[in-house]
Amino acid sequence: MKQADVPPIWQHLPFHRGYPVPYFVQWLPDASGESMPNFHRADGRKWVTCLKFKKCWVCSKSLDKASFMVTGPKGLTNRVGTDCFMHEACARESIRLCPHMLYQKTARRDVDSDSLILSPHHDLTKPLEIALVKTGAWQIVHTGLTYVINYQPLAVQWFHYIDGLLVAKTETLAPVDSNGWKRAGFKVVPINKL
Numbered sequence: 441m442k443q444a445d446v447p448p449i450w451q452h453l454p455f456h457r458g459y460p461v462p463y464f465v466q467w468l469p470d471a472s473g474e475s476m477p478n479f480h481r482a483d484g485r486k487w488v489t490c491l492k493f494k495k496c497w498v499c500s501k502s503l504d505k506a507s508f509m510v511t512g513p514k515g516l517t518n519r520v521g522t523d524c525f526m527h528e529a530c531a532r533e534s535i536r537l538c539p540h541m542l543y544q545k546t547a548r549r550d551v552d553s554d555s556l557i558l559s560p561h562h563d564l565t566k567p568l569e570i571a572l573v574k575t576g577a578w579q580i581v582h583t584g585l586t587y588v589i590n591y592q593p594l595a596v597q598w599f600h601y602i603d604g605l606l607v608a609k610t611e612t613l614a615p616v617d618s619n620g621w622k623r624a625g626f627k628v629v630p631i632n633k634l
């Protein structure tokens with residue numbers, strides 16, 4: 441991708457080796473000491489910032505009324521996620537452009553063990569289907585091992601892989617039953633305790 445092809449909503453993001461660098465990416469020094477983005481690793485401090493100040497996980501701008509998540513079938517069933525909320529446009533562009541979602545063959549890597557967001561709920565098997573989820577209420581819970589976001593799903597649109605590429609399976613967002621979305625058995629963590 442050329443920088444000119446980056447969607448307008450992401451033009452303010454740093455550009456690295458053909459890709460805009462999402463806000464959540466952790467920057468680490470390479471062998472020469474230069475700061476480089478590690479696309480496989482989310483920055484735990486940014487996770488806290490996004491939740492506390494209601495910022496988008498991808499573009500870092502303020503989230504307005506509706507927030508979205510991108511997850512797999514298991515994440516939607518469990519109603520917990522490790523990635524923070526996004527604008528609808530950022531979620532859709534991520535599904536369209538992120539090479540880790542777009543190409544089925546790309547391997548998924550775990551976050552590093554010292555990361556705040558390491559989660560046993562983070563299934564390393566790449567899902568065959570991806571859900572774009574419009575979310576409502578949410579809370580932070582501690583599972584006993586880590587922090588995760590427990591959210592209320594309001595509507596979902598499904599994407600799936602055809603010939604190794606991710607394409608829409610259902611046309612639009614459709615309402616989803618969110619009764620009993622609050623997970624029992626996990627400790628709820630007030631946002632100011634993060």
Ligand SMILES: [Zn+2]
Pocket residue numbers: 496497498499500501526527530
């Ligand atoms: Zn955004």
